[in-house]
Amino acid sequence: MTAITKDMFHQFLRTAYPGGAGHPRALGFEFVSMDDNNGSLKLPYSADLAGDEDTGVLAGGAVTALLDHTAGLAVLAGMASPGFTATLDLRIDYQRPAEPGKALIAEAHCYKRTRTIAFVRAAAFHDDPGHPVATAQATFVMTELDGSAA
8 A cells, every 4th residue: 555645645635625525616615725834725706605695795604614624724734744634613703794706715824733733823815815804713633544643
């Protein structure tokens, strides 16, 4: 059996969102970028994701999912070897409505790790990271592919 290298794992992560299955694919997430401890995903605008048909503003759940997945990507990107994450805690501060018709970009940074826990900050915005739609603070548990502590 071939060992999965960090480079192989990163290549998988780069392709998992546009070609994957489940929640990210259903919402239409697109991979933007990734490096150690950082990740970025895009949520193209879709009227199907609007929380209010009259205004076209994206539903808060779509923004939450984008921030959660982007934060998880930042954790995975910085792991010493391939593994899994699970969200332990996610706090989101909505600062303004998402603008109808505009894609959202999320950027996340994993700023601290213990042996098994990762701490992340993230923001979702349209064009200007300094003018976010929402920000997030999250913690994740990390495990190796075999289920042991990361």
